[in-house]
Amino acid sequence: MPPESPPTTRPYEKPQGERRGLVIVHTGDGKGKSTAAFGLALRAHGRGKAVRIFQFMKVPTARFGEHRAFEALGVPIEGLGDGFSWKSRDLDHSARLAAEGWRRAREAILDGRHFLVVLDEITYPLRYGWVPLQEVLQTLQTRPRDVHVCLTGRGCPPELIALADTVTEMRLVKHAFQAGIPAQRGIED
């Protein structure tokens, strides 16, 4: 691979529009959807902004690396679920928890006190019909103008992609899992 020349002029035009809250979606089958949302939360917090993280598929007692670090920073991160769905014995209970969790998350989006609200892994309860898509779309459309919302998870509904400002597909090129290497503490959780 012969080396390239670095650009010597600005490679893009500076946009002239107005700043406002963004709807940011991380979807796709690859790694980094939630992790990038955590990085975004970290950055916003570093700028002194109010951030709140809701996790639709984690239990309230989860103590992964991100929970410990956000706790040290004073960023609230809340598990709303009863764990990954294939571990649930009672799907009605999972559905009820997701619907209750969504009410709390919606309140945080609408109350205007947050710079950034993260709805981590919300696509799963959306896909299972546990959280009504129309209500999520309407909440995003009617939220206070400056509130950023970051939504993550595989299989994002097209209506949400259409509404979003910034959408990244995390595409799996390869994964250590496929080579037989198990998940590791500090990397996967």
Next chain:
Amino acid sequence: MPPESPPTTRPYEKPQGERRGLVIVHTGDGKGKSTAAFGLALRAHGRGKAVRIFQFMKVPTARFGEHRAFEALGVPIEGLGDGFSWKSRDLDHSARLAAEGWRRAREAILDGRHFLVVLDEITYPLRYGWVPLQEVLQTLQTRPRDVHVCLTGRGCPPELIALADTVTEMRLVKHAFQAGIPAQRGIED
């Protein structure tokens, strides 16, 4: 979109291989490459692991949100460059800084004292020939077995993708920039 049924059995086989340090690559034209690396660093730090972040395209004095937050956590994050290349007047100087920065990063990878080393935006100096690709590949291959290394940036060289354990392409689906919305403090920096 009709709702799906959640999986009721574990959707994958648990890998039986051995745990070891991973080479993780975030590439592609979309958002979230560096941000997911920061999230990974946050998670590892939350697990009490030693983390170090090198940024090849940021200046040592950068005070973005991530710098402020990592400083609060006590995670070293070091800008090695002189800013984005189209702002540099002296490309020889940029090349020299990148080569010096790489020597420091290599030392951190090889000294065995880190759980995770992040080489943020290293693909640019690789592509410009400022950091020798063969040396990076060799360093990754000969590093202590438990060290995780996360490399980010567009246009990752295929040799690095071949060597990596986990590769995610952050694919740009859409970006607020394209709709004329400028970068915002706390979101982009």
